[in-house]
Structures are given as structure tokens and as C-alpha cells.
Amino acid sequence: MAAAAASKPFKTGLKQVFLPDHVITFCRPTRQSQLPQFATFKVPLHFNKLDMRDYLLHAYSVASLGVRSAVMRQPVARNPVTRRVQRPPAIKYMTVELQKPFVWPKEPTKEERKQWHDDMTQKRFELQEKQEKQMETYQKYGKLVNAAGEKRTADRTKLAKQAKDLVSGAAKWDNRRELDPKWTES
Amino acid sequence: MAASTPIRSSIGRVLQPATRCSATTSSLNLPLRASLSCPPNTSSFSTSAPLGERRATRDNNRLRGLSSIYRSGTKGRMAVDGFPTPRPADYKPKALPTPEEDSQHGRAWIVEELRHKSWEDLHGLWWVCVKERNRIATATRERQRLKLVVGEDESKTRNYEIWKTMKAIKHTLTERYYAWEEARELAEKDPEIDLSGEGNPYTPRDYLEEEMEQLGLDSEAAAQQGEEKFMEEKSAAESVDPSSLPKTEQTQSSPRV
Numbered sequence: 001m002a003a004a005a006a007s008k009p010f011k012t013g014l015k016q017v018f019l020p021d022h023v024i025t026f027c028r029p030t031r032q033s034q035l036p037q038f039a040t041f042k043v044p045l046h047f048n049k050l051d052m053r054d055y056l057l058h059a060y061s062v063a064s065l066g067v068r069s070a071v072m073r074q075p076v077a078r079n080p081v082t083r084r085v086q087r088p089p090a091i092k093y094m095t096v097e098l099q100k101p102f103v104w105p106k107e108p109t110k111e112e113r114k115q116w117h118d119d120m121t122q123k124r125f126e127l128q129e130k131q132e133k134q135m136e137t138y139q140k141y142g143k144l145v146n147a148a149g150e151k152r153t154a155d156r157t158k159l160a161k162q163a164k165d166l167v168s169g170a171a172k173w174d175n176r177r178e179l180d181p182k183w184t185e186s
Numbered sequence: 187m188a189a190s191t192p193i194r195s196s197i198g199r200v201l202q203p204a205t206r207c208s209a210t211t212s213s214l215n216l217p218l219r220a221s222l223s224c225p226p227n228t229s230s231f232s233t234s235a236p237l238g239e240r241r242a243t244r245d246n247n248r249l250r251g252l253s254s255i256y257r258s259g260t261k262g263r264m265a266v267d268g269f270p271t272p273r274p275a276d277y278k279p280k281a282l283p284t285p286e287e288d289s290q291h292g293r294a295w296i297v298e299e300l301r302h303k304s305w306e307d308l309h310g311l312w313w314v315c316v317k318e319r320n321r322i323a324t325a326t327r328e329r330q331r332l333k334l335v336v337g338e339d340e341s342k343t344r345n346y347e348i349w350k351t352m353k354a355i356k357h358t359l360t361e362r363y364y365a366w367e368e369a370r371e372l373a374e375k376d377p378e379i380d381l382s383g384e385g386n387p388y389t390p391r392d393y394l395e396e397e398m399e400q401l402g403l404d405s406e407a408a409a410q411q412g413e414e415k416f417m418e419e420k421s422a423a424e425s426v427d428p429s430s431l432p433k434t435e436q437t438q439s440s441p442r443v
Contacts, residue, residue, distance in 0.1 A: 019309075019312055019356070021316070021352065023319050023323045024320050024323070025323040025324050026320070026324040027324075027327060028327075028331065059317065105281055105282075107332065108282065113334070115284040115286070116329075116334040117336055121336065125333070
């Protein structure tokens with residue numbers, strides 16, 4: 001115990017917690033600007049900075065130099081069951097300054113992602129997401145998203161050019177088949 | 187029909203695959219013995235019974251003697267035969283496991299298994315569970331961020347097994363606490379146990395002492411008295427000669443009606 005006490009970089013709390021049941025989520029930084037010396041955790045609302053510092057030291061042997069805390073208020077949402085408008089409970093995040101820096105492992109590449117989704121499933125989820133977005137827009141503004149509002153794809157650009165050429169007479173329409181003589185205009 | 191029973195039994199013995207040939211053979215199966223070519227009566231080298239070998243039953247009923255109620259066990263084929271024994275997965279924690287890796291896990295610890303474990307073991311297991319839940323929460327958040335829909339079920343199932351283990355640990359500890367409380371209540375009533383914390387906590391007493399106290403006798407005097415009484419009985423028994431006892435009517439042989 002003497003060695004462990006000597007290795008403690010700070011004075012820890014005295015209250016012993018034997019069977020903790022809170023869940024701490026390590027959050028990947030969304031901002032590129034966050035340095036590897038910092039780590040963000042989603043913690044229960046009742047957690048304080050000293051709890052966090054001691055928890056990391058005792059459970060994971062990670063020494064921290066400082067803790068910053070932020071309570072994020074959640075947007076108002078409808079309860080899916082009661083349909084009442086409610087505000088979900090706030091979420092507490094704590095950013096810890098680490099003694100040793102930590103770098104997150106790389107995200108799975110497109111090839112590696114096939115272990116979760118194959119291409120068809122990926123497309124299905126994308127389409128589903130698009131439809132949900134359309135539905136949401138319709139419910140909010142009362143109008144559907146038309147094709148003009150969407151991003152122009154390469155296919156549509158090509159098709160528009162072909163149509164323009166056909167109208168102007170630059171290209172002649174042809175289906176590479178000889179027409180029956182009885183259909184020729186007299 | 188008097189002769190039918192021995193004949194039938196001997197026919198049955200002949201028809202059954204003869205594993206051992208008795209020295210005494212009936213007259214009926216004697217001529218058949220040569221054709222069956224029964225080996226001579228030999229014993230195997232090992233004296234221990236072959237394990238798990240189902241012997242042929244007398245009536246060729248393969249389910250004879252199988253019982254789940256009595257302790258004969260299931261000697262016959264079981265539904266799980268032919269399936270390989272599951273082996274624990276070579277588990278290495280990962281920040282973002284694939285659904286396949288996530289689904290490689292066993293069942294939760296059950297209360298019966300945990301009852302035999304010490305507090306140190308249970309506490310260690312609890313912390314393993316806590317860390318694993320933290321890891322799963324981190325992976326779930328990462329999956330949501332990357333919009334990987336597949337893998338949620340596997341993660342949830344794994345988390346549920348851990349949750350069940352944690353519940354079982356709490357159950358075990360609660361049971362243990364109740365047992366301790368009850369034992370303490372008993373100990374408070376027990377005159378042999380001293381809960382004051384000074385001196386010997388347990389002083390076993392002779393079971394005769396209590397009875398003597400109730401009779402209001404000193405233990406030494408009671409022991410002496412008991413010995414005297416025993417001697418008296420013994421001398422009385424020795425003084426009577428059993429051969430001189432008169433025969434009663436019941437002991438005499440009487441013809442049965």
C-alpha cells in the first residue's frame with residue numbers, strides 16, 4: 001500500500017465504494033482541435049470532478065491533472081409512448097487532462113466496415129435515412145422535398161445534356177433499329 | 187402348462203445374445219450351444235466396471251433403468267451427444283468489436299456458482315463487469331457515431347449477460363448477509379457463545395451438564411449415581427440363570443392351523 005500511496009499524484013478520497021454500478025462512456029472527440037492530452041467521458045449526473053479523478057486512478061490506473069465538467073441540456077422532445085412534450089434528462093460530460101496522452105485508434109475503413117454492413121445493407125440504411133428526412137421536412141414545413149432541391153447527380157447532368165442536344169437538333173434520336181416501311185410517312 | 191415356464195425362460199436365454207455362459211445349462215439349450223459358438227467363461231483383465239457402457243437388458247428394452255428422477259442417470263444417448271463441448275473465446279477487449287466478435291460470449295454466472303465464492307472473488311468479478319459495461323457503452327457510442335446499425339443486438343445481449351452476473355452477485359451477497367444476521371441472532375441466545383469480544387468466543391459444554399442442572403444435581407455426584415445404578419442393573423441380570431427360565435406356552439411349537 002505504501003508503494004501505491006507514493007505513486008498517487010494527488011490526495012484521494014476516503015469514502016470506499018465497493019460495488020459501483022454507474023457506467024462511464026469514453027467519447028471520441030468530435031472536434032479535431034482536441035489534444036491527445038484530453039479525454040472526454042460521459043458520466044452520471046451525480047458524479048463530481050473528484051469522483052471522476054479517483055475513479056480513473058483506482059479502476060484504470062490513469063492519473064489526471066485536472067477535470068472540467070459540463071452539463072448539456074437536451075432539446076425538448078416528444079415522449080414516443082405518451083406523446084407528451086418532455087425534456088430528456090441532461091447529460092454530464094467531463095473532460096480530463098491526462099498525465100499521459102491517449103490517441104484513439106483509427107476508424108474502420110470502407111473495406112473493414114463490411115464486417116458490419118455489406119453494400120446492399122448500407123444502401124438500404126441510406127435510403128431509409130433519406131426517406132425519414134423527407135418525412136420530417138414534410139411534417140415541419142408542410143411541403144415535400146422535390147428533386148430540384150436535391151443535389152444534382154452525374155446521371156442527371158448527362159441526361160439534361162442529351163435532352164438539350166435532341167431539342168436543338170445537334171443529336172438525332174436513334175434506337176439502332178430499322179423501322180418497318182409501312183410506318184414511314186408518305 | 188406346468189412345464190411351460192422353465193421352457194420359456196430357457197428359450198429367452200438362448201435367443202438373447204449370449205454374453206456369458208453359465209456352467210449349469212438346461213437340457214434344452216445344450217444342443218443349441220454348439221451352433222451359437224459361445225466363448226468360454228472368461229473375465230476381463232481389468233476388474234473395474236466399464237464406464238458408461240450400456241449392457242443389453244433382459245427384455246431388450248433400451249430404455250430400461252433410465253430415470254431422471256432416480257439417480258441412475260441417463261445411460262443412453264442424449265440429445266447433446268455429437269455436439270462439441272463449447273470452449274471459452276479468446277477474448278481481448280477492443281474499442282470497437284465487430285458483431286461476430288461481440289457475439290462470442292458465454293452465459294452469465296448463476297447464483298448457485300457464486301455461493302461458493304469468497305468476497306474477494308465476487309468483488310473482483312464485479313469490477314470486471316463494471317469495466318466491461320464501460321467498454322460496451324463506449325463501443326455503442328462509437329457505433330452510433332459511425333452509423334453502424336448492425337451490431338446493436340449483439341452488444342445488447344452481451345450487456346444483458348453482464349447485468350445478470352451483477353444481479354447474481356448482489357443476490358449472493360444479500361443471502362450471505364441474511365445468513366449472517368440469523369446466525370448472530372442464534373448466537374445471542376446460545377449460552378456456549380460469548381459475543382462480548384473478550385476471551386474465548388466459543389466454550390463447548392457437555393450435553394449432560396444441562397440435564398444435571400435441571401435435576402439440581404452436581405455433575406460429579408450425578409456421574410457417581412449413574413454408575414451405581416448401572417452396576418445394580420448388571421448384577422441383577424447376572425444373578426438370573428437364563429437356562430432356569432420357565433418355558434412359556436408361546437415359545438413352544440404349536441401346529442399351524
